[in-house]
Amino acid sequence: MNAGSLRLSLRMGARLLWREMRAGELSVLLFALLVAVAAMSSVAFFSDRIDSALTRQASQLLAADLVVNSRNPAPPAWQQQAAARQLRTAHSASFPSMVFAREQATLVTLKAVDAGYPLRGNVQLRTATGVKQGALHPAAGEVWADGRLLQKLGLRLGDDIRLGQRSFRLSGEVLREPDGAVDLYNFVPRVLLNLADLPATGLVQEGSRVRYRLFIAGAAPAVTAMRQWLQPQLPSGARLEDIEEARPEVRAALERARRFLGLSAVLSVTLAAAAVALAVRRYLNRHWQSVAMLRAFGQTSREVATVWGSLLLWLALLGGLLGTLAGFAVQAALIYLARQWLGDELPPPGLLAWLSGPLSALILLAGFALPPLLALRKVPALAVLRADLPRSGRSLLAPLLALVALLGLAAWQVGDATLATWLLGGLFAFLAVVALLAWALVWLLGRYASGSQSGWRHGLTNLARRPALAVLQMAALAVSLMALLTLTVVRDDLIGAWQRSLPPDAPDTFLINLQPPQRPALAQLFRNVGRTPPAMLPMTRARLLSINTRAVKAEDYADDRARRLVEREFNLSWRDELGASNHLSAGRWWAAGDTRPQFSVEQGLADTLGIRLGDRLAFDIAGTRYQATVTSLRKVAWDSFQPNFFVLGPSGWLGKENASYIASYRAPDAGFNNRLVARLPNVTVIDISVIVREVKAVIERLALAVEAMFVLTLLAGMLVLWAALATTRNERLADAALLRALGASRAQVRSVLLAELGALGGLAGLLAGIGAMAVGSLVAVKLFDLPFVLNWQLPFMGLAAGALLVVVAAWPLLQTITRTSPVDVLRGV
Incomplete structure (x- = not known):
């Protein structure tokens, strides 16, 4: 076909589109496509904005993106390069030092910051005039x-304290510091000063840490x-950090939230595809004879x-x-309705969102319309005179193209082809099983309902009278309902896992350097306040020498984290x-x-x-x-705030090795840690309450985002469900017209x-509940590291929800059908 013929066909297609739109022939397909795209794009917009907001909020724990x-100040070239990329920069220097005041001295973490600090988050400060919050610096x-100091x-406030060779006025109490939760020395009191004052203290000398x-x-x-x-x-000793590397607890929570957003995107794609597939089938089947007429014209x-x-x-x-x-x-x-929970204004969506x-619409129609479109090429001109000619046989091209289209959309929205393939493989396996079961159920309904003219039995007969359409609708509805039920199960399990990971009594203190003879004394301290002693775990330092016969060297690894791991002791x-x-x-x-x-x-680590x-x-x-063999690999819940280790061995083998002990607990009262240190002065008590509060804040925001995404996907599913039912509008109008013509009220x-509709939704919901019970459990284990549990209530919930949702979604269509004049329908108006 030459360029002129192509342009002519495009113009003819545009005129045909305009005519079909005016005649209402494309209304169902356009609406199904519009709802499908709206469902996917709304999830894409929301996912993009929520993900950006969550990352930005988590970045506040780092005071930057x-x-x-490093061990040395950043070279000027780095700051110049950042400025050239329109990035903001700030500097700090931190190290342990002694502070002197009121004829006393104590160890503190000294942090000097410049005027740009912090770039993300706010400092909350109590001064003589009240509490302030913002991008503040001394x-x-x-x-x-x-407050600890x-x-x-x-x-x-107003007292003088001395740092090194200079005295300073204490002008504020730090209530919250953005990056305090990720600092190595956050277990000792902290002091902030202006970076320009650091040289005058004389504390930074050659070899200072x-x-x-x-x-x-x-x-x-x-x-x-x-x-x-x-x-x-x-250079050597320098590393790049973002919040996911700095805090494993935040990394775990963000990863779970992103996977939930990806799962929502995949399931919204599945919902959209079901509606578009039904709408395309209806539209092209109705224009079989129109194509035959074009063929007859040459x-x-x-x-x-x-x-x-x-x-x-x-x-x-x-x-x-x-x-x-x-x-x-x-x-x-x-977002407007949830603004009181989502807090600050979310970032605008990116270009890909x-x-x-538009790309989803093109891919969907290419995948689901191309097979029936190719079948139109085989329409004979004789079909103008004979409407009973058999339609072209169906080939494997349709499901294969649909699979490719759906897989491409899902992989694009999730951003993980392996994850999308795994999810969609399960969905298509479920679809195949549902199609077989639906066919068997429709056959049984036909036998059971035959010979009866009562209303509900006549409705069941309608399903059996068009078995292919009934099976197609039931399969599409079952997949849609299964997607929504799966999302419900995963959402409940995910939020429950977060709540369990940070319960009200989550540990807020770590204790290290406890010696073996001191364990009874520590246990007695807890019993004195009516608390059960915490678990005390042995810990020793070890350096990895080799993996199999290969010596471990940092230069053998390209990944920065891998190099840091092999350079350090475990x-x-x-x-x-x-x-x-x-x-x-x-x-x-x-x-x-x-x-x-x-x-x-x-x-x-493995x-x-x-x-x-x-x-x-x-x-x-x-x-x-x-030296020993690796006999097991473990997944560790780093967000549990319990002592965890990269490498473990059996007590019977390593138990005689010298070790100190580590424990985590929630302090019974404000003075408990001070009494503990007085009794066991060599023990190091690490206060992680700041970390716990910050991680709780992030997880609470993540949970709200998951709730909002669930509501959005549920609404999208209802809209797509309505669009899928609207594809059978003409068939149901014809049935209702015949019944009215025969005297039915x-x-x-x-x-x-x-x-x-109730039978259709109930049967689809029953199958969906069975599928969600299996798929939801597998998704929870594979994607979110949650325990494998089968929810036996889901089939019954699916049965009731399917019947109710289908009837509610189809109610506007039902009103249209019952109010339409039989004469108009039978005349083809």
């Missing part, structure tokens, strides 16, 4: 301290580009396909544009029980008292360093080489339709 942590000659030294930080913040693409530029520039099969293909192309562009605008309006309305609607422990915050992902756990040399490795089951690891513990017609 990206931090360069003025020259002044310092701020946290004021309490320990009996200080008041100072960590310099360059804070970077700005647009996400620019930050990513800056990170890529910085990576090869980093058009070739290629020309016919091009004309109708151009019509669908214009329709996809129109539906994509309108659906995208509708999707943006839906998510904007939801705006493109998701905290290694031993135990007989697996522990509540650990569960096996591969291999077998050893029995109590087992003396065989073996290791259990955390799954994330993935980073390339460790597999059966590998032999060698560690150096205090000059002694310990509107009430009788309504009872027939209600019986048909």
Whole structure:
């Protein structure tokens, strides 16, 4: 076909689209496509904005989007490069030091910051005039301290304190510091001063243990580009940090939330595809004879396909544009209604979110309209005179193209092709099983309902009279309802897991350097206040020497985290029980008292360093080489705030090694830790209450985002459900007209339709509940690391919900059918 013929076909397709729109022939398909695109784009908009907001909020724990942590100040070239990328920067220097006041001295974490600090988040400060909050920093000659220092030294605002060679006025009490939760020395009191005052203290000398930080913040693409530029520039001992690397608890929560957003996107794609597939089938089947007429007028099969293909192309562009605008309006309305929970204004959606609607429309129609469109090429001209000619046989092209289209959309929206393939593989397996079961149920209904003219039995007969359509509708509705039920199960499990990970009594204190003879004294301290002593776990330092026969070297790894891990020493422990915050992902756990040399490795560490089951690891513990085989891999709940370790061994093998002990607990009262240190002065008490509060705030916001996304997907599912039912409007109008012509009343017609729709929804819901019970449990385990539990209530919930939702969604259509004049329908008006 030449360019002129193509342009002619496109113009003809546009005119045909206009005519069909005016005649109302495309109303169902356009509405289904519009709702499908609106559902997907609203999820895309909302997911994009929520993900950006969550990342921004989590970045407040770091006071920036990206931090360069090094032993030396950042070179001027780095700041110049950041400025060239329109990124904001700030600097800090932190180190442990002594502070002197009121003839007393104590160890503090000293942090000097410049005028740009913080780039993300706010400092909350109590001054002599009241509480302030914002991007604050100490003025020259002044310092701020946290409440622990004021309490320990009996200080008041306005007192003088000395740092090194200079005295400063204490002008504020730090109530909240954005990056205080991720600082290495957050367990000791903190003092903030102006970076310009640091040289005058004389505290920074050659060999001082100072960590310099360059804070970077700005647009996400620019930050990513800056990170890529910085990576090869980093000297030895320097590292790049973002919030997910700095706090494993936040990383775990963000990863679960992003997976839920991805799951919502996949399921919204599934809902959309079901509606569009039904609408395309209805529209092209109704125009079988129109195509035959074009063939009778001399058009070739290629020309016919091009004309109708151009019509669908214009329709996809129109539906994509309108659906995208509708999707943006839906998510904007939801954000407005939830503004009191979502807090600050969310970031605007990115370009990809705006493109998701039009591209989704094109991909959907290409995948689901191309197979029946190709079948139109085989329409014979004789079909103008004989409407009873058999239609073209169906091939495997239709389901294959639909699979490719759906997989492409899901992988694009989720951003993970493997995850999308796994999810959609389960959905299509469920669809195949549902189709077989639906066919059997329709056959049974036909036998049971035959010979009866009562309303509800006549409705069941309607299902059996059109078995192919009934099976198609039931399968589509079952997949849609299963998607919504699965989302319900996962949402409840996910929020429940977050609530369990940070209960009201979550530990807020870590205790390290406890010596073996001191364990009874620690236990007695807890019994004195009526508390059960915490678990005390052994810990020793160990350096990884080799994996199998290969010596471990940092230069052998390209990943920055892997290099840092092999350069450092590990905290290694031993135990007989697996522990509540650990569960096996591969291999077998050893029995109590087992003396065989073996290791259990955390799954994330194994993935980073390339460790597999059966590998032999060698560690150096205090000059002694310990070598053993990896017999198990574990997934660790780092957000549990319990003592956890990368590598474990059995007590029967390593139990005689010298070790100190570690424990975590919730302090019974404000003075408990002070009494503990007075009794056990060598013990280090690490107050993590700041971390717990910040992580709780992030998780609460994540839970609200999950709730909002669930509501949005539920509304999208209802709209798509209504669009799917609207595809059978003409068939039901014809049935109702015949019944009315034969003397049936509107009430009788309504009872027939209600019986048909209720049976259709109930059966689809029953199958959906069974599928959601299985798929939801697998998704919870595979994607969210939740326990495998089968919810036996789901089939019954699906049965009731399916019947109710289908009837409610079809009620406007039902009213239209019962009020339409039989004469108009039978005349074809």
